[in-house]
Amino acid sequence: MHMSLPLPPAVASYVGPLLSVETPPQGMAFKVFILTSQRGRFILKVAQTPAMIEALSREAYVLSALQDQAPLVAQPLMEEAGDGEHAFLFSYLEGEPLYKRLRRAESQERLDLVTQFAQTLRLIHNWSPDLSRPANWLSEKLDWLRGKIEARPVNTPIERTRTRFDGAIGNHLLDDLQARRPLLENDMVFGHYDYCLPNVLILHERVAGIIDWSGGGYIDRRFDLATALFSLSLLEKWEHSSYRLHFLKAYGYTEDPDSLSFFEDLHALTCAFWQ
Structure with missing residues (x-):
């Protein structure tokens, strides 16, 4: 996913019109974006290789199992796959x-x-x-x-x-x-x-x-x-x-x-x- 391209459709619908997009320093594993809209702040992770897609799906699965431990862990919101990419949207944690x-x-x-x-x-x-x-x-x-x-x-x-x-x-x-x-x-x-x-x-x-x-x-x-x-x-x-x-x-x-x-x-x- 490139910054000039639109968000995956379901993600765009959930987040709403964007006020800002930030790209925090990250390792090479995923593309990571901080999305800010009138609906709040969110983290979007995008994977583009089979191994990274598997890891991203695993993170969504683990976060779903850890919801009793909020607010120490983020809330998983949605996953969307398409065009050789896999996107995972979850809540933003301050800190x-x-x-x-x-x-x-x-x-x-x-x-x-x-x-x-x-x-x-x-x-x-x-x-x-x-x-x-x-x-x-x-x-x-x-x-x-x-x-x-x-x-x-x-x-x-x-x-x-x-x-x-x-x-x-x-x-x-x-x-x-x-x-x-x-x-x-x-x-x-x-x-x-x-x-x-x-x-x-x-x-x-x-x-x-x-x-x-x-x-x-x-x-x-x-x-x-x-x-x-x-x-x-x-x-x-x-x-x-x-x-x-x-x-x-x-x-x-x-x-x-x-x-x-x-x-x-x-x-x-x-x-x-x-x-």
Whole structure:
């Protein structure tokens, strides 16, 4: 969808005449527009490849299952398909991405915000929406990664993850994870799957919303924890600071932090080969 083209017909009818269209900074996965009309503000996501269309449909499905958790999650409004695109319209959540607020925060404010970041994840992990539960998430996740890696040329390196694994060979790291897998039991909760600072919205110094739910579902809680810690580490090299331990304490994670190493490796592989 291009800015000069009209909205999908059903979306245009629902939203009404537009007052403004904004394009917030986003990753490469979807085209995202903030639509403002006399009827309010809305988010329109558009996908144009089969994989992204599947992910967008999944987000609509997950949001529908999470409506008891409003206002932390958006309200799904409609989906519309056509011309090789899939559009999903949902309600707009007010707030500033947490990473932006943290950059301006003083020391104590940062601790308070990191506490909220952790406690909100704990809250999410206590939700129990009516979604299917995998029989063995860890094994299924590794099998999924194996398929992604084997679809690439042999010995494809890990790139652009901003982790210590950049430059390593993907299938070598996966072999290592599969060797370590028998030592782990699944610790299943409902999770976000991409619980990072950009996906947490702050309004009036409180967490006001959680966005980007295409990966939401029942997963191992430690994957969400590892994702959150990685996101913190990208902000001013906090990986060697006390914020990591502060986050885990605020969440209520009582295991040795080193117990998350498998999931930090798993997260890096996921970032490298998810497409």
